Amino acid sequence: MRVKGKKVLVTGGAGFIGSHVVDLLLEKGAKVRVVDDFSSGKRENLSLHEGNNSLEVIEGDIRNSELLETALSGVEWVYHMAVKCLRESLEDPFVVHEVNATATLDLCELCRRMGVKKFVYVSSSEVYGSAEYVPMDENHPLNPTTVYGASKLAGEKYALAYFYTYGLPVTVIRPFNTYGPREHFEGVYGEVIPRFIVQILNNQSPTIFGDGKQSRDFTYVGDTARGILEVSLHPDAVGKTFNVARGEEVSILEVSNLLLRLLNKKEEISPVFLPPRPGDVKRHFADVSRARKVTGFEAKVDFTRGIEKFLLWFKSTYSAPDDLLPLIEKFCWEKR
Numbered sequence: 001m002r003v004k005g006k007k008v009l010v011t012g013g014a015g016f017i018g019s020h021v022v023d024l025l026l027e028k029g030a031k032v033r034v035v036d037d038f039s040s041g042k043r044e045n046l047s048l049h050e051g052n053n054s055l056e057v058i059e060g061d062i063r064n065s066e067l068l069e070t071a072l073s074g075v076e077w078v079y080h081m082a083v084k085c086l087r088e089s090l091e092d093p094f095v096v097h098e099v100n101a102t103a104t105l106d107l108c109e110l111c112r113r114m115g116v117k118k119f120v121y122v123s124s125s126e127v128y129g130s131a132e133y134v135p136m137d138e139n140h141p142l143n144p145t146t147v148y149g150a151s152k153l154a155g156e157k158y159a160l161a162y163f164y165t166y167g168l169p170v171t172v173i174r175p176f177n178t179y180g181p182r183e184h185f186e187g188v189y190g191e192v193i194p195r196f197i198v199q200i201l202n203n204q205s206p207t208i209f210g211d212g213k214q215s216r217d218f219t220y221v222g223d224t225a226r227g228i229l230e231v232s233l234h235p236d237a238v239g240k241t242f243n244v245a246r247g248e249e250v251s252i253l254e255v256s257n258l259l260l261r262l263l264n265k266k267e268e269i270s271p272v273f274l275p276p277r278p279g280d281v282k283r284h285f286a287d288v289s290r291a292r293k294v295t296g297f298e299a300k301v302d303f304t305r306g307i308e309k310f311l312l313w314f315k316s317t318y319s320a321p322d323d324l325l326p327l328i329e330k331f332c333w334e335k336r
Contacts, residue, residue: 001233004029009075011062011107012082014041016182017122017175020225021079022046026054028229035071037061040085045182062103068110077118078111079228080104080159086126089148090278100151101158108162118169120232121159124152125176125217125245125284134249135287138174138241146279156241163239171237173228176245176286180221180306181313186327193218193307195328196256197314200263201321210276212253217286219246220306223299227291234295245286246299258307 008025012018013034018041025032026049033056034046049055060067062082072078082099089096104121111119126149127142144150156172163170177191185194196206219227227244231237253271260266291297301309318324 001235003229003233006030006077007033007075008077008079009033009035009071010079010081011035012041013079014038014043014045014057015081015083016045016184017178017221017224017228018079018081019045019182020221021081021228022055023048024225024229025079026052030054032056033058033071033075035060035062035067035082037082040184042182062107063098065106065110068107069114072110072114072116075114075116077120078107078116079120079122079232080107080155081122083124083152084148086146086148086279089146089151093147096147097151097154100148101154104155105158108158108168112162112166112168116168118232119159119162119171120228121155121170121172122228123156123172123174123241124149125174125243125286126281127153127156127174128281128284130281131283131285134283134285135247136243136285137287138243138290145281149279160239160241169238171232171239172241173231174241174243175224175228176217176219176243176284178219178221178224180310181317183221183310185324192252193255193259193310194314196259197263197311198321198324198328200259200265200269202325203265203269204325205269205272206256206259208252208256208271208273210252210280211273212256212271213251214280215249215251215283215285217245217248217284218250218255218303218306219244219299220301220309223301227297227299230297231291231295236294240290240294242291242294243286243288244291244297245288246301246303247286247288248303249283249285250303258304259311262307262311
């Protein structure tokens with residue numbers, strides 16, 4: 001399916017993964033409109049495209065129906081990626097539900113009314129909860145452990161209901177834990193790998209919540225963005241759900257040890273273990289065979305190489321790591 005010349009809306013397109021999807025869409029010749037309220041997304045994530053007439057950015061909240069209707073004017077495809085994150089759901093579950101679930105329902109209805117030709121709902125591996133078996137295929141039981149995961153599952157169900165009831169051409173994609181350039185390390189939005197990097201660069205022990213044996217299927221952001229695009233463009237993807245992941249299980253303790261080794265701190269620093277986070281899943285390991293069989297997508301960047309690439313970007317982007325340390329010191333679950 002051709003991308004060139006298509007008018008595409010990306011909600012949350014200034015975010016970590018969203019901005020990488022925007023990069024690919026523009027590279028392939030799409031005309032992209034981004035809606036983002038910049039609560040977690042950053043304008044600098046789109047700075048590569050400054051002056052590009054094929055990119056339009058609208059600042060606003062996707063809970064605003066009038067704004068959404070304006071943003072959808074003339075749009076053929078929608079990549080719905082706007083989200084409130086897991087940590088926010090621990091502190092403010094109602095806002096997370098409004099953004100992740102209710103606003104998704106509103107957007108589906110507007111897309112139906114306005115004749116959108118492709119609706120890609122970017123969900124999350126958090127809809128599964130902890131693995132009951134591995135690898136986790138798309139038929140794995142859905143038992144989210146947080147309001148975030150539950151709200152993303154609600155968004156999936158609304159989107160697919162619009163496919164079954166109204167024929168809205170929906171594809172659901174479940175990325176697993178994505179890491180890489182532009183990933184958040186700050187406060188409530190901070191993810192484990194960049195948090196560890198900031199701590200180690202400041203000669204501090206990486207903070208592990210729980211025993212560190214919990215695992216994730218870490219996937220380099222370039223692979224995740226490419227997977228979202230490649231899967232969504234395949235004609236056989238409509239009405240289906242796909243995992244997008246590396247297909248490799250890595251424990252949090254292994255992440256810590258690899259970063260300590262690559263940053264030459266393994267002999268000097270050891271992790272610190274704190275009580276587990278509320279609702280934290282124990283194990284994630286994706287079955288990626290459906291995406292491979294149906295669309296041909298496979299992740300290319302192995303974990304060690306991906307971490308090396310991320311470290312190069314991080315060091316070139318942040319020259320004073322000590323300035324970053326205060327930004328990772330507060331976590332929302334510590335307030336409760």
